[in-house]
Amino acid sequence: xxxxxxxxxxxxxxxxxxxxxxxxxxxxxxxxxxxxxxxxxxxxxxxxxxxxxxxxxxxxxxxxxxxxxxxxxxxxxxxxxxxxxxxxxxxxxxxxxxxxxxxxxxxxxxxxxxxxxxxxxxxxxxxxxxxxxxxxxxxxxxxxxxxxxxxxxxxxxxxxxxxxxxxxxxxxxxxxxxxxxxxxxxxxxxxxxxxxxxxxxxxxxxxxxxxxxxxxxxxxxxxxxxxxxxxxxxxxxxxxxxxxxxxxxxxxxxxxxxxxxxxxxxxxxxxxxxxxxxxxxxxxxxxxxxxxxxxxxxxxxxxxxxxxxxxxxxxxxxxxxxxxxxxxxxxxxxxxxxxxxxxxxxxxxxxxxxxxxxxxxxxxxxxxxxxxxxxxxxxxxxxxxxxxxxxxxxxxxxxxxxxxxxxxxxxxxxxxxxxxxxxxxxxxxxxxxxxxxxxxxxxxxxxxxxxxxxxxxxxxxxxxxxxxxxxxxxxxxxxxxxxxxxxxxx
Amino acid sequence: xxxxxxxxxxxxxxxxxxxxxxxxxxxxxxxxxxxxxxxxxxxxxxxxxxxxxxxxxxxxxxxxxxxxxxxxxxxxxxxxxxxxxxxxxxxxxxxxxxxx
Numbered sequence: 001x002x003x004x005x006x007x008x009x010x011x012x013x014x015x016x017x018x019x020x021x022x023x024x025x026x027x028x029x030x031x032x033x034x035x036x037x038x039x040x041x042x043x044x045x046x047x048x049x050x051x052x053x054x055x056x057x058x059x060x061x062x063x064x065x066x067x068x069x070x071x072x073x074x075x076x077x078x079x080x081x082x083x084x085x086x087x088x089x090x091x092x093x094x095x096x097x098x099x100x101x102x103x104x105x106x107x108x109x110x111x112x113x114x115x116x117x118x119x120x121x122x123x124x125x126x127x128x129x130x131x132x133x134x135x136x137x138x139x140x141x142x143x144x145x146x147x148x149x150x151x152x153x154x155x156x157x158x159x160x161x162x163x164x165x166x167x168x169x170x171x172x173x174x175x176x177x178x179x180x181x182x183x184x185x186x187x188x189x190x191x192x193x194x195x196x197x198x199x200x201x202x203x204x205x206x207x208x209x210x211x212x213x214x215x216x217x218x219x220x221x222x223x224x225x226x227x228x229x230x231x232x233x234x235x236x237x238x239x240x241x242x243x244x245x246x247x248x249x250x251x252x253x254x255x256x257x258x259x260x261x262x263x264x265x266x267x268x269x270x271x272x273x274x275x276x277x278x279x280x281x282x283x284x285x286x287x288x289x290x291x292x293x294x295x296x297x298x299x300x301x302x303x304x305x306x307x308x309x310x311x312x313x314x315x316x317x318x319x320x321x322x323x324x325x326x327x328x329x330x331x332x333x334x335x336x337x338x339x340x341x342x343x344x345x346x347x348x349x350x351x352x353x354x355x356x357x358x359x360x361x362x363x364x365x366x367x368x369x370x371x372x373x374x375x376x377x378x379x380x381x382x383x384x385x386x387x388x389x390x391x392x393x394x395x396x397x398x399x400x401x402x403x404x405x406x407x408x409x410x411x412x413x414x415x416x417x418x419x420x421x422x423x424x425x426x427x428x429x430x431x432x433x434x435x436x437x438x439x440x441x442x443x444x445x446x447x448x449x450x451x452x453x454x455x456x457x458x459x460x461x462x463x464x465x466x467x468x469x470x471x472x473x474x475x476x477x478x479x480x481x482x483x484x485x486x487x488x489x490x
Numbered sequence: 491x492x493x494x495x496x497x498x499x500x501x502x503x504x505x506x507x508x509x510x511x512x513x514x515x516x517x518x519x520x521x522x523x524x525x526x527x528x529x530x531x532x533x534x535x536x537x538x539x540x541x542x543x544x545x546x547x548x549x550x551x552x553x554x555x556x557x558x559x560x561x562x563x564x565x566x567x568x569x570x571x572x573x574x575x576x577x578x579x580x581x582x583x584x585x586x587x588x589x590x
Contacts (some may be wrong), residue, residue, distance in 0.1 A: 033560050034560050034561065034562055035560055035561060035562045035563070035564075039564055040558070040561065040562060040563030040564035040565070041562070041564045041565035042562045042565050048568070048581055049568070049580065049581035049582045050568045050571050050572060050581050050582065050583070051565060051566050051568055051581070052565045053565060053567070053568070053571045054564035054565055054567070055564075055567075055570070055571070056564075058571045066556060066557075066558045067555060067556075067557055067558065068557070068558060068559075068560050069557035069558060069559055069560065070559070070560035071560070072557065096509070098509070098510075098511050099588065100583070100585045100588050112546075147588065148582070149587065149588075151582075152584070152587075154586070154587050155577075155584050155585065155586065155587055156584075156585050156586070156587050156588045157579065157582035157583070157584055158582055158583035158584075158585060159581075159582055159583075160571070160583070284505075284509060286509070293555060294549045294551065294553055294554060294555040294556075295549055295554075295555060296555045297554045297555065
């Protein structure tokens with residue numbers, strides 16, 4: 001093996017050459033609706049077993065599904081945010097499979113004519129680069145119920161509360177080339193979903209899950225046979241699972257073996273994927289149009305109305321922050337990660353020094369919140385108070401160093417910075433006569449050093465600045481101290 | 491497909507039966523195969539119609555799909571939901587273990 005080869009992320013240097021990964025993602029996003037996709041039962045999380053179930057969800061004979069308008073709107077809204085083609089006519093199909101958590105014996109999904117067609121998004125990579133990932137489609141479908149296998153030695157317990165909850169399945173094109181890109185793609189989709197309000201993006205509660213299709217090929221060759229890793233519920237697991245699966249495939253191929261197209265599970269304890277029990281008929285879903293549901297149709301004007309309700313999306317917002325507030329693209333990309341962040345920032349930075357506000361928010365505030373495990377929405381420092389602190393620094397009332405003490409106090413007491421500065425007498429001293437008094441005192445106490453300085457030891461200048469600052473308890477304006485000291489020590 | 495060819499054979503019947511979780515006695519399989527081929531042969535007459543310029547049709551009524559507003563109007567009927575379950579416990583359906 002040649003150690004000096006420069007591999008791109010997602011490439012594997014095997015015994016026989018360089019392999020690259022080809023990855024496509026299917027993201028299942030639970031729509032943030034109050035009721036289910038086709039029934040009036042609640043879609044909320046954590047209720048008593050089978051209490052959020054209607055006779056439609058339980059698939060009793062004679063029940064008819066009626067679609068939830070809000071869910072259709074959210075799919076269209078998300079489609080628009082993904083720069084995708086909206087299909088004014090779409091069709092619901094039955095995807096047949098047999099499992100205890102699916103009482104209908106089929107999932108209502110969309111196969112041949114989904115509500116949203118091709119689109120694309122831009123993802124941000126760690127090195128500051130961006131790349132475009134194609135979207136194949138987005139369709140509406142029902143979620144399945146939940147099975148508990150640990151309640152009884154020979155029985156499974158079934159809760160249908162989640163049965164029929166609305167999901168959007170967002171399918172990417174096989175444009176992703178590394179685990180890192182896959183992670184960035186999921187983050188971007190999650191961010192878009194949250195901006196749009198279609199899904200809360202909570203991966204811990206399972207409202208966002210991903211299936212990863214992974215194959216490997218030699219650079220420039222045809223696509224290889226892929227395996228699908230099911231149901232990954234964190235960005236970290238997605239990255240780990242893809243890496244380990246790709247390495248497994250390279251090993252098999254290099255030993256002259258063949259990849260079997262199959263569904264695999266990621267074992268979080270070993271960090272490896274394993275085959276699900278062979279399901280030879282697993283993909284024989286026998287789709288056909290659901291005779292209970294007419295085609296879903298809407299007009300261009302309805303789509304236009306939804307378009308007008310779209311919020312400012314992260315990519316454009318990022319550009320605007322850079323122009324309006326003069327911050328760096330890097331800072332802007334951090335601030336647009338979550339809608340909460342941008343809202344907070346825009347309130348705090350309103351009429352202030354935008355760059356300074358961004359620095360304080362990203363370094364100090366995010367750092368302090370992370371340390372205390374507090375979310376931004378519960379921040380003891382309000383955007384208004386952070387803005388006030390920035391003003392106190394900008395107009396010279398306090399120094400940057402004192403500001404850190406004030407900030408620490410704000411985290412604890414929730415008081416406004418101007419109150420803290422007043423109560424503790426922390427105003428910066430910028431008055432020439434006051435500062436000259438301090439300088440005189442320092443020079444008197446250090447006559448020998450003054451002599452040395454005047455004799456050519458220029459380095460001592462910093463010592464005098466330090467002494468004056470110390471004497472003022474950090475409150476002297478360092479710029480003025482510098483200026484006056486230079487004049488005095490001529 | 492031609493309506494003269496038999497397109498369903500006994501292995502196909504076995505496969506569909508397995509997917510549908512239907513237990514079909516061996517004695518009925520030949521009859522079922524013949525029936526399915528007759529049905530498919532009948533439907534295959536549609537192939538004689540030229541549909542090259544016709545959009546696939548998902549519904550013949552011309553109605554649009556009715557939409558409902560997003561309100562919780564149903565649920566909290568665990569007793570009714572579980573009423574026909576052969577076995578249930580503390581609000582759950584209880585079924586033979588279905589884990590890999």
